[in-house]
Amino acid sequence: MAYSDKVIQHTENPKNVGTLDKEDPNVGTGLVGAPACGDVMRLQIKVGDGGVIEDAKFKTFGCGSAIASSSLATEWLRGKTLDQAEAIKNSDIVEELDLPPVKIHCSVLAEDAIKSAIADYRQKQGKKQADNKA
């Protein structure tokens, strides 16, 4: 199958591959997998004091489109507030990467990973606040 140039760029030179400390209270980790194809994706965000995402890293084991989708997602996440990050839609990724219909599920996976990382961060923060009050 032919990949678009943008997918190839991200696959050959993925941005922000790596790991953040998942125990850090300012780090949110999203771990998602696509049962229909066996791809697995981890996306992490580090949120600064102003509620702005300072850093984002990913590790994806899957096809080129899944790698490109998560690489693009981390690029987009940096500098965004959580609300802005949450507004990222898989269709934005599809459009930017020119993904064909059979690869749309890769962008869905990336959107899931973003949402799940944000949810993890918020849960940690909520827990921290509860601990402080206690």
Place this chain on the structure above:
Amino acid sequence: MNPFSELGLADTFEVDVKALEKTHRDLSRALHPDRYVQAPAGERRVALERAVRVNEAFRAVKDPLSRAEALFALRGTPIGDGKEPKPDPDFLMDVLESREALSDAKGEKNAAAVAKLKAAAEANHERVLAALGAVFAKPEKPDESAVKLLGKLRFFRRFLEEVSDVEDDLDAT
């Protein structure tokens, strides 16, 4: 298409692969174009179409993953993109950790570590196959937990494909 009925088989998950191969061979022989040289064009076309379907059905039944997918479809449980439950976080964590360990082993050219990861994944693969066998042995429509097994099977399958790529890489160097 029901690949089981195409081959004249009962739709079970347990398959005798030798018998399956013999069925395929016999049907392919019976439908071979050489046997239809003298036949009217219509009959020849029907035999050819049937031979194509028989080949497809054979492949679908032979591979346990596509066999399971066919059985889910036949029993009315929806599967496929977007229709399957999300894998459990703990399971995903295990998958990701194994993939990372495999990628490290590849980087270190550590064949022993690759072999160990392969053995573990093969054992997991077998376990999931056995669990699916138990699901399909019952007459009920498989539920969501059964579909999760199918997802697991695909994750292990992907992992083992990756293992064989890594093995090829290590052999080549």
